[in-house]
Amino acid sequence: MIYVFFGVIALALVLAGIRFVIGPTTSDRVVALDTMTTISTALLVLLGLFFKRYIYIDVALIYGVLGFVGVLTVARYLEGGL
Amino acid sequence: MDILLIILTVILIVAAVMTIRKKDLVAAVISSSVVSLIASIYFYLLQAPDVALTEAAIGVGLSTIIFMITIRRTRRMEE
Numbered sequence: 001m002i003y004v005f006f007g008v009i010a011l012a013l014v015l016a017g018i019r020f021v022i023g024p025t026t027s028d029r030v031v032a033l034d035t036m037t038t039i040s041t042a043l044l045v046l047l048g049l050f051f052k053r054y055i056y057i058d059v060a061l062i063y064g065v066l067g068f069v070g071v072l073t074v075a076r077y078l079e080g081g082l
Numbered sequence: 083m084d085i086l087l088i089i090l091t092v093i094l095i096v097a098a099v100m101t102i103r104k105k106d107l108v109a110a111v112i113s114s115s116v117v118s119l120i121a122s123i124y125f126y127l128l129q130a131p132d133v134a135l136t137e138a139a140i141g142v143g144l145s146t147i148i149f150m151i152t153i154r155r156t157r158r159m160e161e
Contacts, residue, residue, distance in 0.1 A: 003083070010086045017093045020116065021100070029112045033119075037142070040119055044126060051129075059131050063138050070115055070146030074108065077150050 005046055012039050030074050037067040087127075094120040105160050111149045118142050 016039060020032035041063045048056035076082045097116040104110040118141030125134040 006083060006086050010089045013089055013093065017089075017096070021096060026106065026108050026112070029109055033112050033115055036116065036119060040123060043123065047126060056126070056131050059126060059135050059138070062135050066139055066143045069143045073147045073150045074112065077108070077154060082150065082154050 002046070002050055009039060009043050009046065013043075026074075026078060030071055030078075034068065034071045037063065037071070041067065090120055090123060094124075107153050107158055107160055108150075111146060111153070114149075115142055115146050118145070 013036065016032050016035040020029055020036070023029045023032060041060050044060040044063060045057055048054060048060065073082070094117060097113045097120065101110050101113040101117060104113065118137060122134045122137040122141065125131075125137055
């Protein structure tokens with residue numbers, strides 16, 4: 001059953017990666033990076049469940065807290081602030 | 083599990099090539115952030131969660147901020 005989840009997450013990573021590669025503007029790439037960060041958080045939680053080591057979920061917590069800061073900085077630059 | 087590893091490797095290589103080849107430096111910084119993200123997942127898969135934690139905090143967060151401040155002070159396009 002858990003391999004089905006891995007397949008779904010791999011498909012989502014492929015779709016976000018395609019948008020990241022062919023994205024015409026910078027905003028498309030920023031949104032694709034944010035999507036990939038969120039999908040990676042779900043992947044880390046799933047891998048912690050797969051390895052049966054629940055201390056690994058802390059890494060996913062750090063991802064959730066710090067993942068959006070880079071996207072926020074790039075968005076602030078595109079807006080004209082910073 | 084193998085298909086996930088193949089997809090992660092392909093995204094890592096494509097993002098690394100885009101980091102080198104892009105003339106728009108903002109797109110290059112975003113590509114470098116993607117490289118750091120996938121490398122962090124690889125450290126996690128190789129049973130090193132502390133290295134993955136540091137890579138996530140510094141590579142995705144801090145280096146992007148420093149590069150964007152630098153691009154703001156200089157030019158965006160590379161000639």
